Amino acid sequence: MTADRHPDEIDLAATSEGVGPIPAEAGTMGRIVDRVAYVFAAGIVVSAAVLLSEVFLRYVLNRPTIWAHELTVFLCGLAFTFGGLYCTCRNSHIRVVLIYDWLSPGLRRIFDIVISISCAVASGFFAYAAWHMVTRAVWTPSGEIRLETTGSAWSPPTPALIKIFIFVIMVLLVVQFLIFAVNYARRARG
Amino acid sequence: DFTFKFQSSDPAGNPNFEFQKGWTDLVAEKSGGKIKIELLPVGSVVEYNETLDAVAAGILDGQICDSSYWAGKDPAFGLISNPVGAWSAPEQMIDFVENGGGKELMQELLGSYGLHFIGVSTPGLEAFVSRVPLEGVADLQGVKVRTPEGPIANVFAAAGASPVNLPSSEVFTSIDKGVVDAADYSVFSVNQQQGLNGVAPHPVYPGFHSLPLVEVSMNSAKWDALPDDMKVLMEETVKEFQQTQLAGNRAADEAALAEAEADPAITVHNWSDEERAKFRALGVAEWEKLATQSPMSQKVFDTLTAYLREKGML
């Protein structure tokens, strides 16, 4: 879905380790997501540090923490979830481009528009379902606010927070896919 | 007629899953085919700790699982399903649920989420896995113990051990390599079968730490739609399943125990009543903390302690 390519030019975006710059069609939102991504990338580095300190505390001092693992899972969970939006903005989700690459530029635009709209619709359904999940994680059956916790010894409210975050990301995915669709349509017209 | 999908918290092939499967067969047989229950292994439709929501939403019709998974929704679930140190035999826990007020508490807890509590079972008293000899609470000092999610980690911490949170798939490697010294894992027969007693040759049996409450529950609306005779049938067959599972696991534990005792490399330890009481006292202190965390927790605490006092167990 990036700029038109020469047939022999390979598309690293189609592999699981590929990267690419933010395409123009991602719009302002794409650039904002690219900026904010820094926070979640930092979360991965912090996770590494937390795990390292946990090994040190347990192996050297014999004082393992009750929070290291759950904190790492939370930070990585945020990064995993956000990573979906990040890759959408960068157009770097894995695709099979066997047929797509042989289409004429005009036909590719049409494919791009239809694909973006379908993804937006699907994300919309998931946003609805995620909201359903959020209501169960945030409110008790009697209607009081109670953030669902892990139920462990530390018991942080990370399950509720991640569920809310999934909902937010699904909503943002809808917006981002619609931006793509509009920009592809604009480019197709002129 | 009725077709239901239940999800278990055990994997296919696990002996406990087979006992649960036996229950679904029994229901089909006794109802003359009127009720068909399809039992799905853990993780089939949703993860083990998400089935409550899935049953409430009507995605699944019912579940057979450890109630402590819902401790994140209400700490009361954690307290009622695993009051660390309270039970020294499965029959005690079952009597509390069936005749001591436990059933009513479970129904009140689950009912508010749109589920109906059908009955209780348990795989039995878990055995403790350890690389180091443990004869009592004092020996737990500084021992790195793998614990699953749940307030049990606090009890081990209070005993001076260092609880480490590891997923169950990492238990074998971690104990084999000595990342942890001991583990809260499963019943003796399962531990023995998975080779844990081979790499950690100082099991404590019977365990002193954990006796999970396994609930059989289903979507309230679907339960209400059942005719009364079918409801009775469901409840009675759960009781039958519970007895089969207990007897089956006990036999398997005894066979595995004989095998372990015949193995010169393995030393099976058994704690004295005095040491068990010490660990229980640490557990009780933890119950008090949990009791303050929600109104239902307090209610569970009151009912449980009243029952234990009445039976002279506290």
Next chain:
Amino acid sequence: MMDLGFNLQALGIEWGTAVMFGMLIALLLTGMPLAFVTLLVALIFALGWFGPMSIPLITSRVYSFVMNFVFVSVPMFVLMAAILDRSGIARDLFDAMKLFAGRIRGSVAIQTVFVAVILAAMSGIIGGEIVLLGLLALPQMLRLGYDRGLAIGVVCAGGALGTMIPPSIVLIIYGLTANVSIGELFTASFLPGLMLAGFYCAYILARAYLTPGAVPDVDPTPVSRAEKMRLLKGLALPIFVVAAVLGSIYGGIASVTEASAIGVGGVVLSTILRGEFSYALLRGAAMQTLATVGMIVWIGIGATAIVGVYNLMGGVDFVSEMITGISDNPTVIVLVMMAILFFLGAFLDWVGIALLTMPIFVPIIVDLGMDPVWFGVVFCMNMQVSFLSPPFGPAAFYLKSVAPPDITLGIIFRSLLPFIGLQIVALALLIAFPGITGR
């Protein structure tokens, strides 16, 4: 149930499976991202088979998938590789290995395989490794007059070893999907990984001594003692990192997930010691990690969604019965699975293959009384082929991105054929002699 005007349940599980499979392929070929193809098909079937109340099952699985402790090792190993790629560690390692492959014919190609093995023991992914070898080893071999096909094949096949020799993301994802101990998977894959590397060396030597002109003559210039010592230093840090990661797992210091973080600490410390560490380096590596794991995780999210819906439809039982119905001979069933994996490997990335097929294959393997750890190694070996096999061969793509422009994809894929042959031989040996995994 809300009436949406369509009821897929009327199809029955046989036709339902066929329609689902057809829909997946058709949507994939449009160029829609794989993660959203599977999510969309899961959504359509959840809606059409069960109604709107069932969609939360998909978001519930998304939640469970992103909150998994074992999965934490994936960003750790990716981060480690990303830092490694940005440092000069691999360059010095390559120079140091000159000392070992020394004075035999085809020494630079052998040296490349050695470097690939050490890089593989440090990291768990392949993209960065192939790019590194493509930048370091390929130009040197071409300049010295190595056969172009041999040089290309060594770089791609050697780089792909990153996921065959532990630590390996392929094995981690397999362990996660199959609920098998990752530590045991690592132990079992050591020998098969080294065996495959041994095959590559044997092939290089055979070409060097049997086909005239495949490799240049041995360079007679001796290396001075001082130079040797300087080169040897390049070995120290990589060995330190390998020892830190594998030593902490096998020495009982850390779980596999924690060991992955120790690896990150090890490479960061190495770059500091080399004076290469900078904020920009760490930031760049972290951003790349976010992009890579975002992709991997979302393929997983899509796969877990479709597996959940298909399970609720009763589909997994159906497929299991179909596969086990093929033959009474377990080996035949394993071979059929291998054929399916080869086919998928030609078109799809390994993450998608693992997450879509393993929930179905592994229970069958266990039912047949075979060892799921052994099968994990077999799967991992099969994925080695998928990296090289056209038309979708990630190893070829990575190399193409750094190779001279006159080396086309066609040339790369042709060069890879003998190496695919070696991988298939290794795979056949693993199936015929499961003892190679030490189990």
